[in-house]
Amino acid sequence: MAKQIPLVDYLVLGDAPHLVAHECASCGARFFDRRNACASCSGTKFKSVDVPTEGELKAYTIVSFAAPGVPVPFVAGVIDCGGTSVRANVINTDPDPEHVKLGMKVRLATNVVGTDDEGTEAIGFGFEPY
Amino acid sequence: MAENVWILGIHMTKFGKHPDKDTVDLATEAAMGALNDAGVQMKDMGILAAGSLMGAGLGMGQSIQKQIGQTGIPVYNVANACATGATALRTAVMSVKAGESDYGLAVGVEKLAGAGLLAGGARKSDENVFTPSGRYGAVAPVDGRIGTETMPGVFAQIGMEYLHEHEYGGEQFELFARISEKNHAHSTLNPLAAYTKKMSLEEIMGDVMIAYPNTRPMCSANCDGAAAAVVVSDSVLKKLSKEQQSRAVKIAASILTTDPWEEACQVLPNVNTLTRNAAKQAYEQAGVGPEDLDLVELHDCFATAELVHYDNLGLCEPGGATDFFESGATWRDGKTPVNVSGGLESKGHPIAATGIANVWEICHHLRGEAGDRQIEGAKVGLAHVIGLGSACGVHILEKAA
Numbered sequence: 050m051a052k053q054i055p056l057v058d059y060l061v062l063g064d065a066p067h068l069v070a071h072e073c074a075s076c077g078a079r080f081f082d083r084r085n086a087c088a089s090c091s092g093t094k095f096k097s098v099d100v101p102t103e104g105e106l107k108a109y110t111i112v113s114f115a116a117p118g119v120p121v122p123f124v125a126g127v128i129d130c131g132g133t134s135v136r137a138n139v140i141n142t143d144p145d146p147e148h149v150k151l152g153m154k155v156r157l158a159t160n161v162v163g164t165d166d167e168g169t170e171a172i173g174f175g176f177e178p179y
Numbered sequence: 180m181a182e183n184v185w186i187l188g189i190h191m192t193k194f195g196k197h198p199d200k201d202t203v204d205l206a207t208e209a210a211m212g213a214l215n216d217a218g219v220q221m222k223d224m225g226i227l228a229a230g231s232l233m234g235a236g237l238g239m240g241q242s243i244q245k246q247i248g249q250t251g252i253p254v255y256n257v258a259n260a261c262a263t264g265a266t267a268l269r270t271a272v273m274s275v276k277a278g279e280s281d282y283g284l285a286v287g288v289e290k291l292a293g294a295g296l297l298a299g300g301a302r303k304s305d306e307n308v309f310t311p312s313g314r315y316g317a318v319a320p321v322d323g324r325i326g327t328e329t330m331p332g333v334f335a336q337i338g339m340e341y342l343h344e345h346e347y348g349g350e351q352f353e354l355f356a357r358i359s360e361k362n363h364a365h366s367t368l369n370p371l372a373a374y375t376k377k378m379s380l381e382e383i384m385g386d387v388m389i390a391y392p393n394t395r396p397m398c399s400a401n402c403d404g405a406a407a408a409v410v411v412s413d414s415v416l417k418k419l420s421k422e423q424q425s426r427a428v429k430i431a432a433s434i435l436t437t438d439p440w441e442e443a444c445q446v447l448p449n450v451n452t453l454t455r456n457a458a459k460q461a462y463e464q465a466g467v468g469p470e471d472l473d474l475v476e477l478h479d480c481f482a483t484a485e486l487v488h489y490d491n492l493g494l495c496e497p498g499g500a501t502d503f504f505e506s507g508a509t510w511r512d513g514k515t516p517v518n519v520s521g522g523l524e525s526k527g528h529p530i531a532a533t534g535i536a537n538v539w540e541i542c543h544h545l546r547g548e549a550g551d552r553q554i555e556g557a558k559v560g561l562a563h564v565i566g567l568g569s570a571c572g573v574h575i576l577e578k579a580a
Contacts, residue, residue, distance in 0.1 A: 054309050054311075054318055055316075055318075056317060056318060056319060056321065056324065056325070057315045057316055057317045057318075057321065057325065058311055058315060058316025058317075059315065059316070078440065078442070079442075080445065081315060081445075081446075082314035082315050082445075083314040083315075083316075088440045088445070089440040107340060107343050107344075108336040108337070108339045108340035108343060108447060109336060109339055110327065110331075110332045110333075110335035110336050110339065110390045110391055110392075110393075111388075111390065111391035112323070112327045112329060112331075112332045112389075112390045112391075113387075113388040113389060113390065113391070114296070114329075114331070114387070114388070114389045114390065115296070115322070115323055115327065115329055115332075116296060116302060116322065116323075116329070117302065118302030119302050119322060119323035120323065121323075123323060123327075125323075125326040125327035125332055125336070126326065126336065127326075127336060127340070127443065127446055127447045132442070133442075134442060134443035134446040134447070135446065136325055136326040136446045136447065137325055137326060138323075138324065138325065138326060146351070146352070146391065151339060151342065151343040152343060162319055162324060163319060165307060165308050165309045166307045166308055167308055169308070169309055171309050171318050171319055173324050173325070174325075
């Protein structure tokens with residue numbers, strides 16, 4: 050099997066792929082990016098927490114026109130994963146309003162984004178209806 | 180008690196394509212127009228605040244001075260995304276209010292005709308060897324792989340989120356398209372709008388899809404344009420001519436907010452809370468409520484955005500934006516006319532000019548100078564802009580007594 054690397058550092062690969070967030074130790078605010086301090090309470094202590102892999106689609110768009118090199122159409126959305134909002138594409142479904150519905154249940158799924166010169170696969174994620 | 184501040188003169192250029200003019204030409208046309216409208220001169224100005232977002236860092240304020248008057252006054256070059264013009268105006272207002280200047284000049288200008296998408300850079304080929312970089316440790320570009328960074332897509336989600344939260348049972352796409360139909364219909368009466376063509380619902384829905392549910396005419400029009408305003412203190416205005424006093428428009432509220440942290444605000448920009456906060460502060464400062472507004476110019480950067488701001492600005496019952504729109508309230512003959520200028524979707528959105536151009540629109544109605552599109556008897560109006568990142572500007576304007 051090819052060596053793999055996650056597309057972003059908050060995606061954990063392995064047998065049960067999932068997302069992790071930096072959770073503020075004092076107020077519980079969650080962030081996916083590298084933090085200097087907490088935007089909610091200015092605290093500086095964080096712990097790593099697993100984000101649920103199932104959620105509900107609370108907003109979406111179907112992008113038909115994007116920057117050069119970005120394949121279209123694709124569904125971009127926000128998924129409420131047990132109270133933590135996640136930005137992701139909705140994948141493994143037809144990109145039209147008949148198949149993508151506000152409030153529908155979705156779950157995390159991974160996909161291969163590309164392969165580098167050393168044969169390492171970059172693994173991305175999206176959410177698929179179930 | 181700080182002084183009241185008034186708009187003494189205001190001007191906007193024709194919005195559209197100006198291939199023979201650069202940003203300095205457009206900015207000086209607006210600045211000189213505002214000075215002429217005010218009946219004052221550059222040498223009277225105590226402060227100049229200027230914005231040109233795509234040229235931020237180039238010193239637009241000084242460039243304007245070099246054309247129309249290097250009087251040595253302080254210049255503030257401001258940048259605050261799509262709220263840049265409102266920020267420039269507010270900067271001038273603060274200086275006058277603080278007693279540092281008798282008069283202030285605020286200018287916003289942009290050249291955007293043909294600019295296309297303004298966010299979500301072209302995807303270069305991925306690295307030869309994957310190496311995590313940036314704050315998300317990404318090994319390849321994420322736009323289009325983890326959601327979208329394009330503005331039409333971001334604001335599409337903002338509108339759809341509202342429909343999800345408030346369980347709209349109707350046709351989503353058609354609802355938003357009808358908002359665009361209203362603004363394009365309004366634009367036919369505005370000779371300074373970039374696009375003045377009435378569009379049918381079928382034409383709007385059948386146009387090129389950009390990011391569902393926003394088709395091309397439901398997106399703000401990239402164009403060239405500038406707007407400028409001269410502000411003056413209460414005490415100085417009292418010494419001016421009767422005509423200047425009668426045409427002056429009171430800035431009853433000048434508010435700028437940023438987004439307070441809330442869950443999800445760094446996942447999908449939250450344009451709601453900071454607008455709600457700005458509106459609340461503005462109504463308190465002005466001593467008026469949304470029911471007192473004769474017209475509103477709000478930031479319809481996309482048709483999907485206009486809907487949420489009905490609610491954010493308190494124009495309707497909480498959660499009632501769709502019913503409010505469907506009642507016809509926001510058409511020019513409705514209870515609260517919204518975007519009678521044609522809005523950003525047809526008037527155009529030369530970014531840094533927008534936050535002063537919407538004030539210009541309100542002032543024209545309050546002065547009774549809006550021609551064919553005059554809202555009769557208008558006494559109070561509200562101008563709203565939002566820039567992602569985020570910043571929200573709200574100005575409430577009142578007709579001179």
